Amino acid sequence: MPSREVVQHFEDVVKEATGEGPVQEITTETPQSLITKHKCLAARPSAQSCPQHYDDGRLQPDQNRVQSTGARTPFSIAAEIEAQVAATKARRESEAKDREKAEAEAKAKHEIESLQ
Structure with missing residues (x-):
């Protein structure tokens, strides 16, 4: 020294x-x-x-270390894929319901017009 x-x-x-x-x-x-x-x-x-x-690249003490966009593990990737699949399925079901509702309204409107 x-x-x-x-x-x-x-x-x-x-x-x-x-x-x-x-x-x-x-x-x-x-x-x-x-x-x-x-x-x-x-x-x-x-x-x-x-x-x-x-x-220097390190997180500050007030930064969230769990929800950061750091390393992706196989579990986090699988969870992300499952969430995307669930969101896509829910969106498709919602679109199908909207289509059925629009078709039913159009059919009802057509029936009312044909009666008059």
Whole structure:
């Protein structure tokens, strides 16, 4: 483990975060969010926290970890397929009932017109 003098010297010499990462040189074409992420994820000798919020891909504590759109398991895929089949069946039954009702109304209307 390095001594305090070595760490202090390193902190004095290296003020900015350094390290290999996605951004090797800053150009005008580089998105600023990528530069910020690189600076936040690069090693910091003084263990300072990142000044800006950055997205490291992890869920926040208030995010729902159960209903997320993460990995799909065979059980979740089967449940999704069953739900789609049930919804399709219900829709077809509803459409058939609507068709029968419309046909019955048309037939009744035709009978009334023929009586007059």
